[in-house]
Amino acid sequence: MTLDVPPTLAVDPLLDDPKTRIIVCCGAGGVGKTTTAAALGLRAAERGRKVVVLTIDPARRLAQSMGIDSLDNTPRRVKEIEGDGELHAMMLDMKRTFDEIVEAHADAERARAILENPFYQSLSAGFAGTQEYMAMEKLGQLRARDEWDLIIVDTPPSRSALDFLDAPSRLGSFLDGKFIRVLMAPAKVGGRAGMKFLNVGMSMMTGTLGKLLGGPFLKDVQTFVAAMDTMFGGFRTRADATYRLLQAPGTAFLVVAAPERDALREAAYFVERLAADRMPLAGLVLNRVHGSGAARLSAERALAAAEALGAPDGPDPAGPDGPVENHETGGIVDQEGGKEEVRTPPEPHDSPETPATELTAGLLRLHAERMRLLSREQRTRDRFTALHPEVAVAEVAALPGDVHDLAGLRDIGDRLASGGRPV
Numbered sequence: 001m002t003l004d005v006p007p008t009l010a011v012d013p014l015l016d017d018p019k020t021r022i023i024v025c026c027g028a029g030g031v032g033k034t035t036t037a038a039a040l041g042l043r044a045a046e047r048g049r050k051v052v053v054l055t056i057d058p059a060r061r062l063a064q065s066m067g068i069d070s071l072d073n074t075p076r077r078v079k080e081i082e083g084d085g086e087l088h089a090m091m092l093d094m095k096r097t098f099d100e101i102v103e104a105h106a107d108a109e110r111a112r113a114i115l116e117n118p119f120y121q122s123l124s125a126g127f128a129g130t131q132e133y134m135a136m137e138k139l140g141q142l143r144a145r146d147e148w149d150l151i152i153v154d155t156p157p158s159r160s161a162l163d164f165l166d167a168p169s170r171l172g173s174f175l176d177g178k179f180i181r182v183l184m185a186p187a188k189v190g191g192r193a194g195m196k197f198l199n200v201g202m203s204m205m206t207g208t209l210g211k212l213l214g215g216p217f218l219k220d221v222q223t224f225v226a227a228m229d230t231m232f233g234g235f236r237t238r239a240d241a242t243y244r245l246l247q248a249p250g251t252a253f254l255v256v257a258a259p260e261r262d263a264l265r266e267a268a269y270f271v272e273r274l275a276a277d278r279m280p281l282a283g284l285v286l287n288r289v290h291g292s293g294a295a296r297l298s299a300e301r302a303l304a305a306a307e308a309l310g311a312p313d314g315p316d317p318a319g320p321d322g323p324v325e326n327h328e329t330g331g332i333v334d335q336e337g338g339k340e341e342v343r344t345p346p347e348p349h350d351s352p353e354t355p356a357t358e359l360t361a362g363l364l365r366l367h368a369e370r371m372r373l374l375s376r377e378q379r380t381r382d383r384f385t386a387l388h389p390e391v392a393v394a395e396v397a398a399l400p401g402d403v404h405d406l407a408g409l410r411d412i413g414d415r416l417a418s419g420g421r422p423v
């Protein structure tokens with residue numbers, strides 16, 4: 001049963017509104033955040049705005065097509081944009097961003113001591129939450145420059161969309177907080193009392209920092225902390241400032257999700273969290289939705305027809321666990337407009353001797369699998385809409401190949417703007 005139809009996300013009015021200054025694309029890993037961010041950036045630029053897109057770990061080919069395949073941590077103007085607007089794109093260099101903060105907040109000698117410190121090096125190269133923290137930091141920097149009408153932010157490939165909101169303050173507290181001061185204590189206080197603090201500190205460090213434990217490590221941490229002394233307070237404050245930026249009018253969050261149970265459950269949590277934090281949600285992008293050009297033929301009727309043809313079952317083209325999408329040798333592949341094309345599996349199905357009825361029965365079974373996938377996706381979406389009927393939705397079809405050039409991004413942009421109606 002189909003429940004209420006959610007409101008359609010009006011993408012173009014959002015992109016065109018001069019009051020929209022930041023769009024953040026969030027979602028669980030692999031759902032299409034980077035693709036959505038780049039497609040929205042391109043569309044906004046081609047509709048006349050001056051846009052910068054901050055991408056995180058874009059696929060190589062996509063980065064190349066935007067001219068940002070070298071990691072230099074500054075926005076580059078993208079060529080071949082149609083219209084009067086501008087698109088600038090950059091790829092976040094987490095370590096470089098961290099280094100820049102150190103350089104900006106410490107004198108040259110102290111900055112060098114920090115940058116050369118092994119503890120700093122391991123922290124900046126990928127401590128849990130560093131990427132999220134640095135993405136927010138970069139967003140703050142871009143906003144402060146006030147050079148762009150619109151900043152579109154991609155978020156790191158976290159397991160959970162919530163990490164983007166949680167990790168920066170966690171890391172900020174870690175860098176600024178009591179914990180690291182406790183580690184400092186022996187360096188400052190010395191003596192037995194200092195050692196006691198130190199032991200508390202050390203025992204807290206099992207777990208995340210466990211890998212790094214050891215005598216030289218401790219010394220590195222102490223030197224690091226001593227060198228960072230001037231920056232205490234800074235990290236937490238900056239994370240808090242960016243957090244406030246995310247609550248400001250002019251910021252819009254888009255939650256990207258695939259029409260699958262886990263991704264949509266994650267999206268629902270995220271929607272609730274944004275509301276709790278008073279962060280403005282623009283809507284949900286439902287990416288990689290499957291369609292069928294023959295949706296009026298139900299799975300049951302297709303299967304019944306296949307049986308009526310009396311053809312032997314043959315190997316299930318969809319495999320035991322449901323359909324295999326974009327399979328190289330057979331299966332169903334989405335085409336323009338969400339229509340499906342059936343690629344006939346190889347031997348024995350497509351040999352010249354294969355009777356037409358057997359082939360037809362095979363196609364009917366493939367169609368039945370596709371229709372089952374469609375209704376699974378619909379049920380998952382209905383569940384989300386029942387929980388959050390107010391959330392506007394734009395659907396993007398699953399395309400046959402990945403999205404790796406400006407033409408592909410334009411296509412995604414068109415689909416986003418049409419909200420899921422055929423383009």
Ligand SMILES: Nc1ncnc2c1ncn2[C@@H]1O[C@H](COP(=O)(O)OP(=O)(O)OP(=O)(O)O)[C@@H](O)[C@H]1O
Pocket residue numbers: 027028029030031032033034035036056057059155156157158287288289396397398399400401402403404
């Ligand atoms: N609608 C679509 N149809 C077909 N392929 C798509 C679609 N959207 C995204 N893709 C492809 O899916 C892959 C993952 O997309 P993308 O990199 O945007 O996801 P992500 O959410 O940024 O992933 P991560 O969490 O790893 O950063 C890419 O190869 C992309 O080209």
Ligand SMILES: [Mg+2]
Pocket residue numbers: 033034035056057058154155156157
């Ligand atoms: Mg990504």
